[in-house]
Amino acid sequence: MSDIILTPLIVPATLDADDAGDFHALGALSRQICDEHVGLPDLAPSAAEMLPGWQDHTDSLDIGVVARIEGEVAGIATMSYAQEAGADTAEFDVLVPRAYEGRGIEQLLLRAAEADAAARGRHTLQLWTLHRPTEAVHMLTPRTGRGRIPSTTLSDAVQAEGYTLEQVERNSELDLRSDPVRIERSLAEAQRHAGSDYRIHAWNLPTPAELRDGYAAVLARLSTDAPSGDMEFVAEKWDADRVIRRDARLTGAGQLVSVVAVEHVPTGEIVAYNELLIASDRSATTHQFGTLVAAHHRGHRLGTIVKCANLLRWRDLVPESPAVSTFNAEENRPMLDINESIGFVPVSYAGAWQKKVR
Incomplete structure (x- = not known):
């Protein structure tokens, strides 16, 4: 993993700004992941739709980390922190496109997100994975006992890092x-x-x-x-x-x-x-x-x-x-x-x- 470079995701003042490249990449990669994982690119908001929330830290602080290989975006992790007094949660999103799956980028981004959460004093870490409505050799059942999902490269990485599948949500x-x-x-x-x-x-x-x-x-x-x-x-x-x-x-x-x-x-x-x-x-x-x-x-x-x-x-x-x-x-x-x-x-x-x- 020595060829993977991590840098903070830059949040631009506008999407026309010279430093808006990272944020455009986040919007594009979010749609690509939804398309690759479940064939539904419209599940993800665009960069323009996300930007107002990332710029306003009053209710939620959103930050990100970009992984690059030879200058190309190979993955992005985002971290969202509720700003209520006493909030202890950190919500992550780990985005790695199919072309870069299984090369350790998922783990690297997840550990970077966890390090950021630890620095902010957050102890309850959460994230969500997308799954097709199909049967597979390895199916996962949540602690609620309701619903099942097929394992993916990302869910395998998340599970290996000590996360527990608490719940399954149905997208209809x-x-x-x-x-x-x-x-x-x-x-x-x-x-x-x-x-x-x-x-x-x-x-x-x-x-x-x-x-x-x-x-x-x-x-x-x-x-x-x-x-x-x-x-x-x-x-x-x-x-x-x-x-x-x-x-x-x-x-x-x-x-x-x-x-x-x-x-x-x-x-x-x-x-x-x-x-x-x-x-x-x-x-x-x-x-x-x-x-x-x-x-x-x-x-x-x-x-x-x-x-x-x-x-x-x-x-x-x-x-x-x-x-x-x-x-x-x-x-x-x-x-x-x-x-x-x-x-x-x-x-x-x-x-x-x-x-x-x-």
Whole structure:
């Protein structure tokens, strides 16, 4: 591995800057990895979509390391650190293209990321691997016991470095060109079941001022209420200002984001939400960016309401997008039931890995 050179990933002021090469490489390599691993390049955001988040360190610090062989990019590791007081996690992404797999670059980048996390006092290390929906000789089962994934060069390297497969997430897609009758029927049935105590709100980012506080409260619940197995996540702190910052990051490169939320009328609390996001290219794949029903309001079919209402709204907003992509934990059977009932089908999987060091 002596011919591998590691350098810090430079975050440019703009993508037109003279030092923007690393960041362009990150965007291109992210899409290449998604294509090579699961045949879905649109799973990865572009460099333009990522840059606003990397430039703003208020809520999350993102940094990277670039591996080069004879001047060519042979891999990139990224490290993301939540900025809440007491946060102990470090989230990694290790990107090594097929042409350079199995040459020790995965381990070198992972160890560089771990060294950075140690220097910042983080002891809970996490990363995700992508997998095709196929059977293989060596299949991996997470600690949750739900779902299985075929091993890959990266998952083998991660496992060898002491990480444990905690959870499997299913990536599903819905054909937006299909007949919406199932979605319409599901929404109507769910609204009848929920009754008059629940009211729908819908908007495009940026979030209206009068909804920011309520939206902040339900966004905070994603870090504590979503099924995560034994993956440890810091309880995020949210307020209206953080919503404004997030809105700016998500729309900073021309993306469109539609939100449907449900208010509990007796309390005025926003208790469920669903987000759909698309890049500036409105003919690209749509991504479900977040969906949650607050734990104390589950059982009223609010997940069906926010998901179906937003999908129907989206068909009018972005009629040229062919599909919606979403990730759900394999143990999150209530949300998978909703997805399956309205036509989502599995297209890939992700493995959630964790390692604790002291």
